[in-house]
Amino acid sequence: MNEERRQILEMLSAGKITTDEAERLLAALGSEQGAGSAAATAKPAAKAPPKYLRVMVEDHSEETGKGKTQVNIRVPMQLLRAGVRLASLIPQPALNHATEALHEQGVQLDLSQLKPENLEELVDQLSDLTVDVDEENTKVRVFCE
Amino acid sequence: MIPLMLVVSFRTYKGRGLRLWIPLFLVWLLLLPLVLVLLPLAFLALAFLRVNPLRAVQTGWQLLTGLKGTHIEIQDGNALLLVRIF
Numbered sequence: 356m357n358e359e360r361r362q363i364l365e366m367l368s369a370g371k372i373t374t375d376e377a378e379r380l381l382a383a384l385g386s387e388q389g390a391g392s393a394a395a396t397a398k399p400a401a402k403a404p405p406k407y408l409r410v411m412v413e414d415h416s417e418e419t420g421k422g423k424t425q426v427n428i429r430v431p432m433q434l435l436r437a438g439v440r441l442a443s444l445i446p447q448p449a450l451n452h453a454t455e456a457l458h459e460q461g462v463q464l465d466l467s468q469l470k471p472e473n474l475e476e477l478v479d480q481l482s483d484l485t486v487d488v489d490e491e492n493t494k495v496r497v498f499c500e
Numbered sequence: 501m502i503p504l505m506l507v508v509s510f511r512t513y514k515g516r517g518l519r520l521w522i523p524l525f526l527v528w529l530l531l532l533p534l535v536l537v538l539l540p541l542a543f544l545a546l547a548f549l550r551v552n553p554l555r556a557v558q559t560g561w562q563l564l565t566g567l568k569g570t571h572i573e574i575q576d577g578n579a580l581l582l583v584r585i586f
Contacts, residue, residue: 407569422577434566440559446550 359384379500405482405499407431413494432478432499439474502528503568509582517580524585 360381367377412426450466457464486497504525511517546553572583 423575424577425573425575427571427573429569429571431566431569434563434570437559437562437566440562444551444556444559448550 404479405432407500408435408481409496409498409500411494411496415492432481435478435481436475439478442469442474501568502565503570503585505586507582507584507586509580511578511580513577513579515578 363372363377363380363384366372367374372380408430410426410428410430412424414424416424445466447467454464454466457466482499484497484499486495488495502524504523506522506524507519508522509517509519543553546556567585570583570585572581574581
């Protein structure tokens with residue numbers, strides 16, 4: 356049993372991850388090890404695009420006195436892409452008004468320069484996004500799967 | 501594909517809760533005649549606002565189909581809120 360598998364099983368036994376998450380991690384680990392043992396000349400398999408954006412928050416703070424607080428959100432990437440496409444529906448005069456309002460507030464941002472394809476590329480690059488915050492009583496994880 | 505089922509579950513701090521299974525496929529069937537009637541008006545309004553109505557419908561459809569697979573779970577002590585769309 357290698358070190359990564361041991362760590363996953365330890366996290367599962369400690370209740371830090373659920374059974375589903377442990378299963379996914381072990382599967383991902385298995386596929387990584389399979390790819391690593393392949394011949395060096397073999398072409399690497401194309402990385403599958405992520406399907407979901409996950410946000411997981413665990414707060415064991417005792418300030419509220421209510422016990423553990425957990426947030427587990429899974430949003431399909433397709434929903435995010437459709438959401439950014441809404442930006443392409445905003446008429447140009449409305450964008451100009453919004454830009455002027457931002458400039459009045461000191462925000463030098465030109466909303467008309469935001470192209471839908473740029474926003475879609477931003478969503479596509481989210482596949483490499485991983486945020487891990489691990490404090491004494493609080494854990495925050497944001498990642499794509 | 502459009503989502504077919506919505507599950508909403510909540511539980512209060514006192515332990516009282518409710519779980520609702522909402523068959524969205526029935527909701528879509530019920531809303532379809534209304535949408536068909538309102539669609540021409542919506543097209544006119546979008547055209548007045550200088551928004552491409554076909555792109556708006558396409559984006560709306562993508563938003564609708566993108567909802568499938570959404571999972572929201574918030575637990576605060578004994579209270580729980582769960583929303584699943586599949």
